[in-house]
Amino acid sequence: xxxxxxxxxxxxxxxxxxxxxxxxxxxxxxxxxxxxxxxxxxxxxxxxxxxxxxxxxxxxxxxxxxxxxxxxxxxxxxxxxxxxxxxxxxxxxxxxxxxxxxxxxxxxxxxxxxxxxxxxxxxxxxxxxxxxxxxxxxxxxxxxxxxxxxxxxxxxxxxxxxxxxxxxxxxxxxxxxxxxxxxxxxxxxxxxxxxxxxxxxxxxxxxxxxxxxxxxxxxxxxxxxxxxxxxxxxxxxxxxxxxxxxxxxxxxxxxxxxxxxxxxxxxxxxxxxxxxxxxxxxxxxxxxxxxxxxxxxxxxxxxxxxxxxxxxxxxxxxxxxxxxxxxxxxxxxxxxxxxx
Amino acid sequence: xxxxxxxxxxxxxxxxxxxxxxxxxxxxxxxxxxxxxxxxxxxxxxxxxxxxxxxxxxxxxxxxxxxxxxxxxxxxxxxxxxxxxxxxxxxxxxxxxxxxxxxxxxxxxxxxxxxxxxxxxxxxxxxxxxxxxxxxxxxxxxxxxxxxxxxxxxxxxxxxxxxxxxxxxxxxxxxxxxxxxxxxxxxxxxxxxxxxxxxxxxxxxxxxxxxxxxxxxxxxxxxxxxxxxxxxxxxxxxxxxxxxxxxxxxxxxxxxxxxxxxxxxxxxxxxxxxxxxxxxxxxxxxxxxxxxxxxxxxxxxxxxxxxxxxxxxxxxxxxxxxxxxxxxxxxxxxxxxxxx
Numbered sequence: 256x257x258x259x260x261x262x263x264x265x266x267x268x269x270x271x272x273x274x275x276x277x278x279x280x281x282x283x284x285x286x287x288x289x290x291x292x293x294x295x296x297x298x299x300x301x302x303x304x305x306x307x308x309x310x311x312x313x314x315x316x317x318x319x320x321x322x323x324x325x326x327x328x329x330x331x332x333x334x335x336x337x338x339x340x341x342x343x344x345x346x347x348x349x350x351x352x353x354x355x356x357x358x359x360x361x362x363x364x365x366x367x368x369x370x371x372x373x374x375x376x377x378x379x380x381x382x383x384x385x386x387x388x389x390x391x392x393x394x395x396x397x398x399x400x401x402x403x404x405x406x407x408x409x410x411x412x413x414x415x416x417x418x419x420x421x422x423x424x425x426x427x428x429x430x431x432x433x434x435x436x437x438x439x440x441x442x443x444x445x446x447x448x449x450x451x452x453x454x455x456x457x458x459x460x461x462x463x464x465x466x467x468x469x470x471x472x473x474x475x476x477x478x479x480x481x482x483x484x485x486x487x488x489x490x491x492x493x494x495x496x497x498x499x500x501x502x503x504x505x506x507x508x509x510x511x512x513x514x515x516x517x518x519x520x521x522x523x524x525x526x527x528x529x530x531x532x533x534x535x536x537x538x539x540x541x542x543x544x545x546x547x548x549x550x551x552x553x554x555x556x557x558x559x560x561x562x563x564x565x566x567x568x569x570x571x572x573x574x575x576x577x578x579x580x581x582x583x584x585x586x587x588x589x590x591x592x593x594x595x
Numbered sequence: 596x597x598x599x600x601x602x603x604x605x606x607x608x609x610x611x612x613x614x615x616x617x618x619x620x621x622x623x624x625x626x627x628x629x630x631x632x633x634x635x636x637x638x639x640x641x642x643x644x645x646x647x648x649x650x651x652x653x654x655x656x657x658x659x660x661x662x663x664x665x666x667x668x669x670x671x672x673x674x675x676x677x678x679x680x681x682x683x684x685x686x687x688x689x690x691x692x693x694x695x696x697x698x699x700x701x702x703x704x705x706x707x708x709x710x711x712x713x714x715x716x717x718x719x720x721x722x723x724x725x726x727x728x729x730x731x732x733x734x735x736x737x738x739x740x741x742x743x744x745x746x747x748x749x750x751x752x753x754x755x756x757x758x759x760x761x762x763x764x765x766x767x768x769x770x771x772x773x774x775x776x777x778x779x780x781x782x783x784x785x786x787x788x789x790x791x792x793x794x795x796x797x798x799x800x801x802x803x804x805x806x807x808x809x810x811x812x813x814x815x816x817x818x819x820x821x822x823x824x825x826x827x828x829x830x831x832x833x834x835x836x837x838x839x840x841x842x843x844x845x846x847x848x849x850x851x852x853x854x855x856x857x858x859x860x861x862x863x864x865x866x867x868x869x870x871x872x873x874x875x876x877x878x879x880x881x882x883x884x885x886x887x888x889x890x891x892x893x894x895x896x897x898x899x900x901x902x903x904x905x906x907x908x909x910x911x912x913x914x915x916x917x918x919x920x921x922x923x924x925x926x927x928x929x930x931x932x933x934x935x
Contacts, residue, residue, distance in 0.1 A: 469810075
């Protein structure tokens with residue numbers, strides 16, 4: 256289904272010059288700026304977590320869209336562990352994807368209405384939480400209140416890949432002031448393809464005319480300018496999700512060689528709950544950033560270090576692999592920040 | 596983007612002969628059969644509500660898929676009003692789309708964690724509902740408990756358009772036994788296109804090879820066999836969602852003429868919260884079903900009656916148009932059932 260035809264993909268500059276920004280961009284950025292200012296002044300580390308899938312609308316009046324599989328579990332879970340580790344968290348997620356704290360109470364798998372009881376004997380009637388659910392709810396609730404009262408969690412949303420790219424650029428430029436104290440945790444499942452505004456149909460595509468043909472352009476490789484221009488000193492973690500296990504390491508290495516950032520976390524769609532691999536340039540562990548703009552051909556595979564993280568869900572079914580992922584990243588980020 | 600090329604679309608028979616059923620089909624149907632049996636014996640009317648969008652996976656190991664815009668608001672809201680009207684409700688919805696009752700507590704717009712307080716003075720700590728939220732929660736909770744204790748709501752889920760079509764066929768065949776006592780409320784946003792299993796790529800489509808080309812086949816027109824074969828006596832309501840207002844009535848009339856069912860509810864994407872139009876064959880109002888198989892060309896536009904339903908959200912911001920939609924359908928279904 257991927258065509259053989261090659262076509263010069265949009266560069267990041269061409270993308271931003273031709274595709275319209277989301278209407279709320281300025282407000283969103285102003286709010287994030289306040290958040291960054293407050294936590295930078297308090298000398299607190301900041302993490303930008305992106306989470307959930309992006310859509311590619313096929314119509315201006317959107318009825319149909321291409322989407323990427325992602326409930327947002329990785330991002331929402333990791334955000335909680337970053338908060339626990341003392342980070343201020345900017346949680347930039349797909350609208351209606353999972354969020355920290357409320358993720359424990361999915362309306363489909365753990366609906367909160369199920370564990371509320373009504374006590375009609377009191378006037379007015381009292382609503383009680385079933386005792387079996389109370390310990391977990393108390394724990395989630397206290398972390399939730401703490402994050403809200405401490406102002407350590409800032410949430411903003413995107414829907415389309417266009418929204419995502421505009422927001423990521425603007426936020427990374429704002430985060431420039433943090434120097435090495437910022438971590439980028441790019442867990443969102445971003446579409447590789449998009450439909451330029453100029454090619455969209457205005458109204459719902461009508462059926463009844465035979466089969467549907469869609470032709471999409473490549474999304475510009477945003478990590479390139481992110482690493483080498485927008486946020487030169489941030490610690491940048493990207494993700495590779497593959498279904499073909501043999502592609503995991505080569506694709507992760509390829510991304511590192513191309514963009515020169517700090518870590519690629521590789522995960523297989525079917526094993527991602529209990530196994531991930533950190534791929535990183537050997538040099539980053541000692542806090543030396545590779546030269547931006549270095550070409551893939553110049554990088555030797557022995558310059559990369561792979562570290563597998565695995566958990567045993569049979570032994571500990573409540574363990575979340577994000578706890579270990581975040582612990583390892585906090586450690587590496589600390590090295591990176593102190594090596595400045 | 597819709598091609599000019601025409602291609603013989605799959606018939607429903609061809610579709611079911613070549614596309615695999617969802618793995619849980621038999622279990623799902625067995626549970627619905629029990630539900631139908633119980634409520635038919637109690638002489639209770641049944642409604643099948645379908646809700647939410649369907650996906651079209653592009654890969655066997657699904658990462659990317661085409662989707663239809665739908666949060667499931669119409670279906671979830673209507674299901675509540677059908678329950679209030681005394682119907683037994685089969686709620687067949689897209690996984691993670693809105694559901695009756697919990698829809699009032701979206702994690703994004705009305706998170707329940709926000710209105711819980713912890714009283715640390717008691718041991719063990721007590722969790723309380725903020726007084727401002729208590730009246731609504733008590734009302735929602737009591738309806739929720741009533742539906743669950745009375746066994747009047749049966750929920751099952753789909754994800755892909757393939758799941759949807761297999762389930763709809765199987766459920767409509769089960770509902771045959773209800774004769775005229777069953778209403779079909781087909782509010783799901785079903786894809787017009789699909790990718791036959793035989794054309795899917797096994798693994799994630801790789802980018803980096805230029806632009807993406809997708810070619811999809813037309814989904815068979817399922818209303819045709821639904822109306823004329825699977826459930827000859829059910830009262831069938833389908834929906835048309837358009838963004839081009841001028842297409843609403845012609846498309847609704849076209850569907851009625853083609854399939855010979857009872858009501859098409861037309862709605863404009865941007866006005867659907869406060870305005871819909873019922874389009875129905877004049878004859879249905881007196882309880883006479885049009886001859887199935889009648890061709891569009893044989894139907895005169897004057898044989899159709901249009902009824903607009905509008906609500907004034909400025910006057911009553913809490914009014915839901917689904918209340919009026921369901922009331923009108925309950926009335927029409929009553930006429931239909933008693934005219935047998």
